[in-house]
Amino acid sequence: MRLPLLQRNGRQPSRRGGGPWPHVLLAWPTLALTVLFLVPLGIVTALGFFRRIPAGFFEVGFVLDNYARALDAFHLERLWVSVTLALAATLITLLLAVPFTFLLTRRPRRSQVPYLVLVLASLSLSEVIVGFAWSLLLSRTSGISNLLVMAGLMEAPVAWSPGLWAVILAFVFVALPLAILSLYPTFSRLDQELPEAAGTMGAAPLVGFVTVVLPLVRRAVAATAALVFIFVLGAYVIPQTLGRPAHWTIPVHITDQAIMKNHLPLAASLAVVLLVVSSLIAVAIVLLGSGRLARAEPAGRAP
């Protein structure tokens, strides 16, 4: 998947071979990324087939037990919960991030800066701190329900965490800054006069936004949706701290098996299943955005 940020815009010098130099320069990046990124993924894939040794880590082998367990009824149900939670959070995030980023990029550059600083600072906040902060915010003793009681809107303070909405609210909190930053380059390169043009042609602002702006940014929105979906699906701390066991997602079980139960092969097979499922859904989202899956629809209207 490509971040929208990195789409080439053709402003490059004429590229050329360059002899041995580029290979020398690439040696360290290639080595580092192969050893630290590609090899670990390979090990995880292989590990799913290895045998667990109760007292140690694992021994090399080829067994299918781990995958059988990763795909049993319990873990499939966990997978379903993880995917639906992540999709719900992605949808809510986009409903906020798309109009917000659009309006933000219509402002003068200088006045965007404080918002960008807030977005960057929120994005960098540790998932651990986010989990802690939301558990306070939604708790009975220190939550916003206390403020609502003071304002006379509620009888007594209540605890909203742990719970389903606590997990979703915190997911949206971590996803929102990521979505805004991912949409930002495409949105800020949109012609400033587009919506005004739609306006002078008589379109209502919201209609102009939906019919003129959205089609232009569809790909970026889809890429952002895929990015956010994967990010949220891989979160561990938030479902662990803000959810009940019923909301524990696959990453909670992966970590539990890998660290607490010392069952790395099962953790690895769960990770591979999660990787396959998340990639398939992310690709489907990106295809949806490029219009390839929706092409049948306008064809019906052709004369």
Next chain:
Amino acid sequence: MSRLLRGALFALVVAYLLAPILVVAGVSLNPRQVLFFPPEGLSLRWYGAAFTDPNWYRPAINSLLVATFAALIAVSIALPLSYVAWRYRVRYTNVVMAMGLSPFALPPVITALGALALWIVLQSYGRPHTVVLSHGAFLTTLPLATLTVGLQNLNPQLVEAARTMGATGSAVFRTIVFPYVRPYLIAGFVFAFVLSLNEYIIAYMTVGFTFETLPVKIFASLRYGYSPVMAAISVLFFAFAVVVFTAVGRAGDLPRLLGADERE
């Protein structure tokens, strides 16, 4: 969209992003060891504790060390990679580039599990360099993104002109490319640094409690006993990020560093 609707949306997003940190800030001011909001009184003792209690400042020092070296590694991978991708035509560049960008296209827990498996196989699980290297590779995406944006904004005619005047490859890099991309390089370093400082799951799976970083320490306290020090530290983290990104914004053009066009 009407002005009212626009204002409401901005207020909603800003409130959403600020509300948790405001509650945490309120809780951090409690004079007693309680987590009340609104606070019972006003005291800064937990901020003092964050700096004087070795249970808290040791993990903080660990985190700062990890973040510094991890960000240096991320930049050392991203700079040659983005430069070669921009300047030369080498077939496998795209493959290396894809490796540099894909950590953010994987659920983070999988990257962490991969790191755990790698360091177990290399028999160095728990040693400090493991988290530094794994963070470095994971966070390469950030300087790679900022540097790619920077190079795209650099006018290629400058390079062509220098080349026709007889400048060698390294002279072009030293005198034109590097000075131009320096702000993007610094921004990429800062992003990687701040994210490493806050990263939990990879740190937990590579070094865990043997070389405790601050997020790992906070998570442990989250499970085995809350303390207002956690709130004070969270506020310090957020304030640090705001200061750092404001400084980046002062030194350079933040919208442009994040991918807006070069106009204005």
